[in-house]
Amino acid sequence: MNALPSAASFGAALQAAREAAGSQDYPAGALYIVATPIGNRADITLRALHVLQLVDAIACEDTRHTQQLLRALGLERGAAQLIAVHQHNESSAAQGVIERLQRGERIAYVSDAGTPGVSDPGARLVDAVREAGLRVLPLPGASSVTTLVSAAGLRADGPQSSAFVFAGFAPAKSGERDAFVQALAAEARAVVLLEAPHRIEALAQSLAAAGARRLTIGRELTKQFEEIATVPAQDFAAWLAASAQRRRGEFALVLHPLPAAAGADDGGMDAQAQRVLRLLLAELPTKSAVRLAAEISGASRNALYALALQWRAQDEGAQEPEDA
Known part of the structure; x- marks a missing residue:
């Protein structure tokens, strides 16, 4: 893969972003969840570029990382326009973001890479903003x-x-x-x-x-x-x-x-393998029963384990007393 594009490379992209996305509606007092590239900066979307230019402030997982990304994209933001919202302060920082949204500001949120809220911070912020009755607008994009x-x-x-x-x-x-x-x-x-x-x-x-x-x-x-x-x-x-x-x-x-034939459905496995597994489960812990059943029958250990868990769950459910 070629070297990453430089800030100068994004001049035309920023103009294209304004032309392609500028006529759309971007309500004030809203939080914009912006996906950012997971590696190649050229994966930034035109709408993301436009919103990152438009908003009053950018909340981010790491202000230094985000500042580097913005400069690489040809965007300049002062330190005062970046708000640190990360896993250690997300709940407390959300209140400050909400207060700014209530004043009518537009704020974007970005994590270090990819889509916020997917193994990255962002979910608590989004939940708090929604609980406050404010809008959250997602901009889809890169995700590993x-x-x-x-x-x-x-x-x-x-x-x-x-x-x-x-x-x-x-x-x-x-x-x-x-x-x-x-x-x-x-x-x-x-x-x-x-x-x-x-x-x-x-x-x-x-x-x-x-x-x-x-x-x-x-x-x-x-x-x-x-x-x-x-x-x-x-x-x-x-x-x-x-x-x-x-x-x-x-x-x-x-x-x-799991292959279709190796799923947890009873009909997807040889009857003899099922019988062996049933007998062993009656006497042994699940892992031991599965290991021996696989050795005896030649069936997939993963498939046997999945079937054993299903049977255990069914047996436990059958033992629960019915509601009066």
Whole structure:
């Protein structure tokens, strides 16, 4: 991918933004949620450029980062026009934003990259502004989640193929992370995760529990050294270890859906494998029963685990007393 565009490159874009988006209505006293590029600055939208020029102030996750982005886009904003609203002060800072909106100001909110409120700050601010009876106007744009899903090739071979679950970042502690991944392995739908470079190797070790289930890796999406690859989840750690470069940068991951035949539906698995699993579950903890059932029957451990969880949930539900 080519080098990032410079501020001078955006002169024509700023003029185009005014021409394309300037005639639209931008009500006063409203909060504008603006998605910003996740890597390549050219991914900024024309409407985002126009709004960032128009608003009275910009609330942002990191004022220094946002100031650098604005200058790169050919926009100049004084420090007084930038409001710090991040994960540590979001609830308290929201009140100041609300007071300015009530005075009729237009304020944009941006996170460091991508769409605010999606694993980034912004959700508390939006909720507080809405609770105050003020308008929130979203401007769609870059997101690592949808970017990687669009390139993952989630095949239309089952009822879960087009659906996905956004799980965000895995827990930092190893025990919690392993339990988190075990739950993901039982999810029939595709699962999207995000991870930072300093924790990616630990996550890769945990994801080995997903076995042969396909995993699409997005590293440094839209940036110069972007890399997208699909491997069995159990091979992710080896993929990382193959090159030191692969352990650098921000990651988005898509754990593909369970194959249709391996879903949790009783009819999607060999009857003998189901029978073995039932017998073992009656005597053993779920993980032990699944491991032995997979060894005995040859069925997918992930599929057996998903089916075992479904049966456990059904059994627990059946034991609950009915309402009088």
